[in-house]
Amino acid sequence: MKKLIILSILVIISCSAENKGNKEVKALKNKGDIKKMEIQRQNKIETSDLEKFFKNYSYLDRILIKSDYFDMNDSSQDILKKYIESKEKKMIKLENSSQIFDNEPKEKRIKKIISILLELEEKVTNHDIDWLLNKEDIYEYLINEISEYNYKLPKSKLDENRESIYRKSFFEFLEKNYSKDQIEKILEVITINPEYLSYDIDGRYGLRKVDEVISELEKYEPITSEEWSENEARSGEKVFKNQIENALAPAYILTDNRIVMVDMNDNNKPVKEIKITDYKKVGIILYKNIVYIYDNGMIYEYSGRKFENVKKIKVM
Incomplete structure (x- = not known):
């Protein structure tokens, strides 16, 4: 009889410990979920x-x-225009x-x-x-x-x-x-x-x-x-000696087949240089926060603080 009572007590203690353990595991899971939700909330940036x-x-x-x-170049510009219009x-x-x-x-x-x-x-x-x-x-x-x-x-x-x-x-x-x-x-x-x-x-x-x-x-x-x-006289001065006549600041097309982007708020400091095939045939549109360039059958989208990101699209 004593053995039966002791066995019963041990079963009760074991069940109690198991329930307590389950509650602790559940609590840890809940804390983990809460922490995960907090991280997700922090990572979720509100659209400006x-x-x-x-x-x-x-x-x-x-x-x-x-x-x-x-x-x-009319044909190059038209390709870019149609591409942006399709996006928008x-x-x-x-x-x-x-x-x-x-x-x-x-x-x-x-x-x-x-x-x-x-x-x-x-x-x-x-x-x-x-x-x-x-x-x-x-x-x-x-x-x-x-x-x-x-x-x-x-x-x-x-x-x-x-x-x-x-x-x-x-x-x-x-x-x-x-x-x-x-x-x-x-x-x-x-x-x-x-x-x-x-x-x-x-x-x-x-x-x-x-x-x-x-x-x-x-x-x-x-x-x-x-x-x-x-000031009027200075406004007509070129940033680069070999830039084409109609400059699209802050992106300058140069006659040595380069496009150079500058920071106009930092004394026109160059921040990005892009090599192109032919400056006479290139197309360029500065729009929203992207520099669109058409060059030799390809469209390039340059974005990022220093235009470090590039997306390439082959024109069919």
Whole structure:
């Protein structure tokens, strides 16, 4: 009888230990799953508004009307154009800037548009030149919509007789939603007078961050007519002695059958050199964050911060 009781106790202890072990294993599995989920969450990078803009909208036609493309080899350019169009056939073709994020509520939409502007400015700082190939064209879209948003806001007496077209209610929107550094970047882009390198902004609005930024921007005096003439003369100077006449900065086609990409924000420092078959027959389109090149029956897509990634497509 005693043996039976001892045996029963041993069975109970064994079962208890087994259950405890199973619970511990299960707990470890759960912890492992949780850790795995945390890693997956960390690795999952949220798509930025600039990436969404590139993914959803096509503005190729706007790029190709630039005079710099007119002297390119027509047949080579046509091959590239058709190739890019086939990639973007499901995208919204931008006829005007009002189409950008047009399904969003008014304030959320303008925040997304300003988000693109700020992201581009960050990429200038980081020398991410692949994302800046069409910067000026994108800025034109963005500034148009920011201006339209501003014009629909209520007017204030403080808005009278000011250099800036932007209203106090717009500055209040900036003050409420952005840091001083962000406000500075926004106002630098939307109020710059590119010809005279000054800012069309003045006065104070009783808004701490905005007023501090305006105070700094007011210090920039417009350049003189002599300085303007010197800048115009310098703008016509070649980056490379043997570059073709119509240069597509930051990618320069050279007569020794090379294409050299440079960082325009680092004194035109070369970052990528590509050998080509014949500079007179090559096709090139700088679009979104890719340099497309057609050369001798092949299409090349160069991407990456220093255009280190290349995708090759044989043209049939």
